[in-house]
Amino acid sequence: MQRMPEALIPPDVRSRLNELRLQAQRTRAAQGIGLHASHNRGAGLEFSQYRSYEPGDELRQIDWKLYARSDRFFVREAERESPLTVWLLLDASASMAQADQAKPGFSRLQAAKSLAACVVELALRQGDHFGLIALREDGVQLLPASSGPRQRDRLWLSLHSLTAQARFPQGERLNPVWERIVADDLVIVLSDGFDDGCIALAERLAAARREVIFIQLLTAEERDFPFTGGHLFHDPETGQTVSGDGKAMRAEFLQQFNRALQMLDARLDAAGIVHVRHVLDAPLDIPLRQLFGKHARP
Incomplete structure (x- = not known):
């Protein structure tokens, strides 16, 4: 049985983390490559x-x-x-449990956990503080920000127990976010980007001088829509099921899906939120390299 760190971060990905340096984008834009x-x-x-x-x-x-x-x-x-405080904001609503048929054991949530673990390794190496806020309708799972190996172990345990269910929280349930995350903290949102409440939260955080980075997690099936013949499509958050012929639906689905992605990109750009997209069949560290690699854009 794999130990938890190895289960979250594949060895080849861990070796490539040495090339990355965690940094707030505002600092990068103002001062060039380097730590905060x-x-x-x-x-x-x-x-x-x-x-x-x-x-x-x-x-x-x-x-x-x-x-x-x-x-x-x-x-x-x-x-x-100077130490940076990094908050990992994980969408743990039901849609994050979605996985590809080719990789049923690797869901969006699992990818989010692995990416979070990678960010923690970068923060730990740099002496930064890091915390976790997982969000779903039945409440908020909070690990206050701290630093050091023990904090990493606590965060690993929190990730290990986290499951995806229900919808994204609203209203007062989001109060812990505002109670813990202060101005100039770095917030890394890990979500499929399908819930308007999650996007609105990211926008509000950015407007309140929190440094927000958004990593959108998609399945390869959403990107390619490889279905043929009769198929049942299930929405895990609403419970609705739609049947249809995959081949006949493909062109319209891809058109509408790509339009939705473009609208999301425009919305995040307007809020000044740096964002990248990760598809589950791609190497895990690609979005991190885009954000924190040597040639990452400001």
Whole structure:
């Protein structure tokens, strides 16, 4: 039986996480590639500038090669990294239980759990704080933000017990989101994007100065609609079932589905929300590379 970390993060994906650096998009746009840096100066990792040596500076900060050339002491000054608080906001409504027929054991929710675990590994490596808020109609599952290996273990356990059911919560049930997530926190929403309540929550968070990233999770069947012959299509949240001929329905479905995706993209763009799309048959780390890789767009 696989241990939980290996079950959530495949070994090949884990090895590629070393190439990624978790960062808020506003910081990337303002300062370029690098970790979220404060205006405090110190012996961080990102080189900023040289300045003259002052009493009390650490000797390890002196650039000895520059001293050999100039006969003067100069200190390498760097941006000091400041902790970021990352919130993983998981849609746990019933539609997230959807999986492809080819991979029945790997649902949207399972992909969301694995992506969340990957983000946690990045945050842990950088000394950031991270927390979890899972949302479904019967309540909110909350793990307050903290840091360190024990926090990672607690989050793994929370993910392990999480199931998808009912609808997305509304109204007062969302109060814990506003009680915990404060301005300038980074919020990563993991959802299929089919519930207007989830999109509206992301918009409200962005409008309230929360840094919001939206990862939409889709099945390969939604992308390709490979059905032929008679088929029953079931909505897990409403319980409604529609029958039809897959081949005859394909063109209209794909047209309407792609139109819905375009409308969602436009809505997230208008709110200033960075967003990527992940299809379940693609490598798990692709959306993370798009967001946090070396060439990620601001």
